[in-house]
Amino acid sequence: MRCLVTGGTGHIGSYLVQLLLGQGCQVAVLLRPTSNAWRIREVLDRVRVISGDLTSVAETAPDMQSFAPAVxxxxGWEGVGSSYRNSPAQLQNLDGSLKLLQLVSQSGCRHWIYMGSQAEYGPxxxxxxxxxxxxxxTLYGVTKLSxxxxxxxxxxxxxxGFTWLRLLAAYGPMDDPQHLIPSVILSLLKGEKPVMTAGEQRWDYLYVEDVAAAIWQSxxxxNAKGVFNLGSGQATPVKSIVERIRDLIxxxxxxxxxxxxxxHxxxxxxxxxxxxLQQATGWTPQVSLDEGLQRTVDWYKKNCG
Ligand SMILES: NC(=O)c1ccc[n+]([C@@H]2O[C@H](COP(=O)([O-])OP(=O)(O)OC[C@H]3O[C@@H](n4cnc5c(N)ncnc54)[C@H](OP(=O)(O)O)[C@@H]3O)[C@@H](O)[C@H]2O)c1
Incomplete structure (x- = not known):
């Protein structure tokens, strides 16, 4: 299968790229000249790099034509982090995403898999x-929905074919250090006390390898056409997650x-x-929160400890 991945240098995209290669796919990634591709550096020689940016994606037309992705x-998304939720930069994603879809439609694309977000539902x-x-x-949620x-x-x-996956929250090794789980791990590894709310809120976290597996299954x-929520299907109090991390460290x-x-x-x-999603694909999460946190803490201990 000829696959184009945008956001292949990102947390989730890097796991997807590895999975697609493991499945024997031919993989291309849209890579900004400014990208730091550290998460996929070990497989970069096995992927076709299409140099370009969503904000000027028309410039990649010859490469898109020659690679001709089927899927x-x-x-790829500018401003995933929580501090960019209302940044006007979100709007760049609208034009770039639609132009990319128009481009690949001219070179034989038959399936567009779009990573949406729980933010589309609003409060x-x-x-x-x-x-x-x-x-x-938020501007992030409105743009994702649009x-x-x-x-x-x-x-x-x-x-x-069109698949829209509305992800709640991913976690795992190589995550953005500003996200809750890595930020708690990094504080504790530095011997600092993480300061937070009482943590009674219950959230749904899905291990990043399970996110990539769900994308692949779709x-x-x-039958995986249309809109699907993507999460673990379980809600866990933040307090227990944080205590589990502390106990592992x-x-x-x-x-x-x-x-x-x-x-407020x-x-x-x-x-x-x-x-x-489970009915349409047969996918189900494989990595328990306990196991996923263990793997995540181990990775940060080895790489940032
Ligand atoms: N992580 C979550 O918990 C979560 C939850 C819900 C939805 N999502 C969605 O899932 C997707 C992946 O999330 P993630 O956590 O893996 O994000 P991430 O680590 O922040 O990665 C974002 C990716 O988008 C690329 N990108 C940004 N602007 C671009 C542009 N103008 N042109 C080309 N590429 C661009 C980045 O490339 P550079 O390397 O060049 O920066 C990077 O590869 C996003 O669409 C996000 O909104 C994530």
Whole structure:
């Protein structure tokens, strides 16, 4: 299978690139000249690098034509981190994503797999099913939703299969250090006390290898067309996650649980209903939270300790 991955240098994309290579796919990545490709450096010689940027993706037309991806995994996104949720830079993703879809439609693409987000639903508390109304409140959520809706329509017009995965939260080795799990690990490894809320909020975290496996299954399952939530299907109190991390590093270390107040709009329960995706693909998470945290802590100990 000829696959194009955008965001292949990112946390999730790097695992997807490795998985696709392991499945015998021919893989191309859209790589910005400024990218630091450290997460995929060991496999870079096995992928076709298409040098370019989503903001000027038309310039990659000759390379897209010559590689002619059958499947596009569109994970590339400017401003994934929480500090960019309302950045106007989010809007760059709209134009770039749609232009890329138009480009690959001219070179035989037959399946567009788009990584959306739980942020498309807007403020929610509880179990998220795909039938909930979408009321995004951040520029990130609005742009994610807009790209999803517009690319769905374009795929219909071009007769391209369309899969939209709304991910809740990924974690694992090589994650963005600003995300909760790595930031707690890094603080504890430095001997610093992580300062946080009481941590009673229950969130759904999916191990990054399971995220990549779900994306792959949606590429090879004929029924995986349409919108699907992607998560572990389990909600765990943040407090237990943080305590588990502390115990894996040193059970004697102090935690600053409760030292910060909850946000005024604090979400206390987020959990994906993953039954639709499971039925369509047969995919199910393989790595328990306990095991995933162990692997994540081990990676940070080895690489950042
Ligand atoms: N991580 C999560 O928990 C989570 C949850 C919900 C949804 N998602 C979605 O899943 C996808 C992957 O997330 P992630 O955590 O792996 O993100 P990430 O680590 O921040 O990676 C983002 C990727 O997008 C690329 N990119 C950004 N702007 C680009 C541009 N203008 N042109 C080309 N490439 C560009 C980056 O390339 P550079 O190397 O050049 O920076 C990087 O490869 C994103 O669409 C994100 O919104 C993630």
């Amino acid at each position: 596009v995994f569109h994970l 929610c508390d509880g179990i998220l099913s795909e039938d909930l109304p979408v009321r995004p409140v 790209v999803g809706l517009l690319s769905q329509k374009l795929c219909e017009a071009y007769n391209i 590429a090879i399952s004929p 040193d059970p004697g270390l102090p935690l600053g649980l409760g030292e910060l107040p909850y946000r 709009d604090q979400v206390m329960h987020l959990q994906a209903d993953i039954s639709r």
